[in-house]
Amino acid sequence: MTKVKHAASSRKRKKKIFKLVKGQVGARSKLLRTAKEAARKSLIENYIGRKKKKSDFRSLWITRITAACRAEGTSYSKFMAGLKKADIALNRKMLADLAMNDSQAFKKLLEKAGA
Secondary structure (H helix, E strand, O other): OOOOOOHHHHHHHHHHHHHHOOOOOHHHHOOHHHHHHHHHHHHHHHHHHHHHHHHHHHHHHHHHHHHHHHHOOOOHHHHHHHHHHOOOOOOHHHHHHHHHHOHHHHHHHHHHHOO
16 A cells, blocks of 8 residues: 655645745744734734724724815814704715815805704
């Protein structure tokens, strides 16, 4: 009976890990154990980053809406409360886009909100 060797499967496994850490510096891209750690950490950070991106964009939109409200002499909180009372359901992404690109429509929203 022939001797079973695992060179092909272990090479495939190692190549997969080294491909993940291709851009890393030093031992993180050269040594297998260190590369495994770097790959695991990078995947964790990627997952966290995808969640964080959502809150980053929300805060950006709020900042843009706030700037547009201040230019018209009102506050963000009064504007949002007025929109809620007027039963206008626009999300912050759309409001920020209006504030940046269509100031006339944003001013009309401010009037309807009574802010």
